[in-house]
Amino acid sequence: MSQQELLTVEGLSVTYYGPPDVEAVHEASFDVRRGEIFGLAGESGCGKTTLIAALTRLLPDNGAVTAGRIMFAGADWLKLPPSEVDAWRWRKISLVSQSAMNSLNPVISVGEQIVDAILAHQPQTSKREAWDRARALLRMVEVDPKHVHSYAHELSGGMRQRAMIAMALALEPDLVVMDEPTTALDVVVQAQIIHQVRTLQEQLGFSVIFVTHDMSLLLSIADRIAIMYAGEIVEVGSRERLNREAAHPYTRGLIESFPSVFERKSRVGIPGAPPSMVTPPPGCRFHLRCPARLTMCDTVVPEERVLDAAGHRVRCHLYDSVEAIGQNGRN
Amino acid sequence: MILETSVAKHPILRVENLQKVFRVKAGRGSRHVHAVNGVTFSLAKGSVLAVVGESGSGKSTLIRLIAHLIPRTSGRIWLGDEEVPLKLGRAQLVRYRRRVQMIFQDPFGALNPYYPISYQLERPLSNLGQLRTRLERFREIVRVLEEVGLSPAQDYLPKRPHELSGGQRQRVVIARALIVSPEVVLADEPTSMLDVSIRMSILNLLDRLRQEHQLSYVFVTHDLASARYLSDHIMVMYAGQAVEGGLTDAVIDQAAHPYTRLLISAVPEPSREIPIANPEVSGEPPDLSRLPQGCPFHLRCPQAMERCRQDNPRPVSLDDEHWVACHLYG
Numbered sequence: 001m002s003q004q005e006l007l008t009v010e011g012l013s014v015t016y017y018g019p020p021d022v023e024a025v026h027e028a029s030f031d032v033r034r035g036e037i038f039g040l041a042g043e044s045g046c047g048k049t050t051l052i053a054a055l056t057r058l059l060p061d062n063g064a065v066t067a068g069r070i071m072f073a074g075a076d077w078l079k080l081p082p083s084e085v086d087a088w089r090w091r092k093i094s095l096v097s098q099s100a101m102n103s104l105n106p107v108i109s110v111g112e113q114i115v116d117a118i119l120a121h122q123p124q125t126s127k128r129e130a131w132d133r134a135r136a137l138l139r140m141v142e143v144d145p146k147h148v149h150s151y152a153h154e155l156s157g158g159m160r161q162r163a164m165i166a167m168a169l170a171l172e173p174d175l176v177v178m179d180e181p182t183t184a185l186d187v188v189v190q191a192q193i194i195h196q197v198r199t200l201q202e203q204l205g206f207s208v209i210f211v212t213h214d215m216s217l218l219l220s221i222a223d224r225i226a227i228m229y230a231g232e233i234v235e236v237g238s239r240e241r242l243n244r245e246a247a248h249p250y251t252r253g254l255i256e257s258f259p260s261v262f263e264r265k266s267r268v269g270i271p272g273a274p275p276s277m278v279t280p281p282p283g284c285r286f287h288l289r290c291p292a293r294l295t296m297c298d299t300v301v302p303e304e305r306v307l308d309a310a311g312h313r314v315r316c317h318l319y320d321s322v323e324a325i326g327q328n329g330r331n
Numbered sequence: 332m333i334l335e336t337s338v339a340k341h342p343i344l345r346v347e348n349l350q351k352v353f354r355v356k357a358g359r360g361s362r363h364v365h366a367v368n369g370v371t372f373s374l375a376k377g378s379v380l381a382v383v384g385e386s387g388s389g390k391s392t393l394i395r396l397i398a399h400l401i402p403r404t405s406g407r408i409w410l411g412d413e414e415v416p417l418k419l420g421r422a423q424l425v426r427y428r429r430r431v432q433m434i435f436q437d438p439f440g441a442l443n444p445y446y447p448i449s450y451q452l453e454r455p456l457s458n459l460g461q462l463r464t465r466l467e468r469f470r471e472i473v474r475v476l477e478e479v480g481l482s483p484a485q486d487y488l489p490k491r492p493h494e495l496s497g498g499q500r501q502r503v504v505i506a507r508a509l510i511v512s513p514e515v516v517l518a519d520e521p522t523s524m525l526d527v528s529i530r531m532s533i534l535n536l537l538d539r540l541r542q543e544h545q546l547s548y549v550f551v552t553h554d555l556a557s558a559r560y561l562s563d564h565i566m567v568m569y570a571g572q573a574v575e576g577g578l579t580d581a582v583i584d585q586a587a588h589p590y591t592r593l594l595i596s597a598v599p600e601p602s603r604e605i606p607i608a609n610p611e612v613s614g615e616p617p618d619l620s621r622l623p624q625g626c627p628f629h630l631r632c633p634q635a636m637e638r639c640r641q642d643n644p645r646p647v648s649l650d651d652e653h654w655v656a657c658h659l660y661g
Contacts, residue, residue: 269531
């Protein structure tokens with residue numbers, strides 16, 4: 001792992017024990033660099049939320065990592081004992097989830113929740129200092145600091161989500177995981193929050209994993225993007241690269257699924273529906289919906305290929321011939 | 332005289348100065364929420380009017396008023412040449428529902444989980460009483476299912492909603508609206524709850540059905556991109572009012588109202604030099620029970636003038652088929 005990388009995920013698989021058992025994430029590999037926005041895109045049921053739960057060590061009791069490892073800030077993250085994980089929470093890694101309404105405690109004021117987090121993780125802080133910090137944090141996300149005494153229901157959806165972001169940044173973590181943070185918000189509020197995150201990131205230098213089904217949004221804001229389909233990461237590449245020439249037919253279909261505001265062009269989306277994760281299709285998991293399907297795709301699982309030195313990677317038989325670059329490009 | 336916004340030569344649907352005020356209990360008294368505030372438009376046969384706006388703009392209330400799901404406070408509605416009275420008797424409502432159908436946002440909530448698809452499609456046929464015999468109704472159900480792409484229909488008839496995917500369920504909801512051969516279809520965010528990869532197929536299905544049956548749609552959406560994709564006319568709503576409207580291409584390419592411009596700049600558009608602009612406005616839409624005096628947008632508008640704080644602007648015509656309600660334009 002080079003200095004540049006904050007988080008490296010290698011061959012991660014996650015299973016929920018049933019019956020039936022469901023492998024929700026299958027051999028996922030990617031890395032997140034310092035100071036970047038790393039986008040994770042996929043449809044509902046593709047495993048992105050499970051992947052995030054594994055990354056934040058918040059898998060439910062019936063879920064377990066069955067293979068792979070995660071290196072995070074120099075530590076073998078999945079091997080850290082729970083007590084240490086708890087100590088790292090908020091300080092090194094924090095989570096902003098989709099519905100801020102349900103994430104904020106409804107019977108405690110917003111300020112108290114921030115103060116709690118600060119005092120729990122930095123007990124040497126005085127109460128007064130913690131309250132000052134809570135006000136400063138709200139100001140930082142452009143929420144009037146008088147709202148330290150407000151309860152979640154007294155704030156608008158946008159303000160609640162800003163308060164969640166303020167909380168996530170309270171202990172200056174290295175990595176902030178944002179799971180569909182703007183999906184429930186209107187487009188203007190979404191734009192405001194996106195710019196806020198960008199500005200704060202430039203000031204504080206944290207990395208963001210931004211999870212969403214909104215491909216247009218990621219192609220607008222992320223530095224690099226991973227595309228997930230049926231539990232697998234099928235492509236990873238820079239925003240520029242994916243905007244210019246996405247390699248995987250699913251990625252292309254996903255991009256095609258978003259019409260443009262500025263041109264009226266016929267689009268087809270992707271035929272069919274995502275497969276069941278209980279019995280994922282054999283071979284390439286996308287073959288049933290793929291417009292570029294080869295005979296071998298029905299039975300042979302495609303291996304991942306590296307397409308360029310910048311680490312553009314894809315899992316698709318269309319690129320089987322680029323093996324040579326693949327081995328050079330991998331570090 | 333109210334400007335005829337979104338003019339149509341032979342409108343199939345026309346609404347004038349539509350208003351809806353909800354009374355909401357608040358403590359001992361009550362508040363009045365002005366959800367729809369004087370909306371006027373007309374819809375030409377075979378065309379699509381997209382109503383766009385953020386949550387709370389009144390767009391969903393507007394089509395529920397037109398669908399007669401909730402009573403309007405005031406204003407007039409015409410369907411073809413007939414004026415639709417404020418209150419409809421049972422027989423009148425049946426006739427109205429035959430001509431005006433609605434497609435709901437949530438395909439999970441819109442279908443009764445207890446009944447098979449065949450039953451869900453037979454209900455409107457027997458309720459609205461067009462086809463007498465069961466055999467006729469059965470043939471019609473099969474035809475419509477095939478038409479919305481659920482083929483072979485026999486496979487779907489005995490299934491219950493939970494056995495179908497989200498996209499298939501939305502196709503059933505569309506089939507149920509179409510089975511009575513309506514003239515106007517009111518669609519409330521028909522794709523927003525579906526997986527992204529199947530949204531286009533539903534938009535394309537709606538477009539094909541419109542062409543084949545000369546249907547007319549009022550298409551409510553928060554997504555400007557799908558509005559552009561499907562509609563020929565567009566109306567932008569803010570705080571219960573229509574602030575701009577006209578031909579879709581004109582409204583998007585030559586947006587006049589500062590709010591329309593704000594919406595367009597905030598849409599993520601990777602092909603743009605600045606994919607998402609940093610909105611130069613702060614704040615959020617006003618409380619509909621405490622609307623400000625003047626233009627509803629003036630508190631957030633970067634170009635607000637003294638006049639905007641006093642008078643609510645009336646729509647003015649910019650072009651043959653483009654109008655705006657904003658003091659910047661006279």
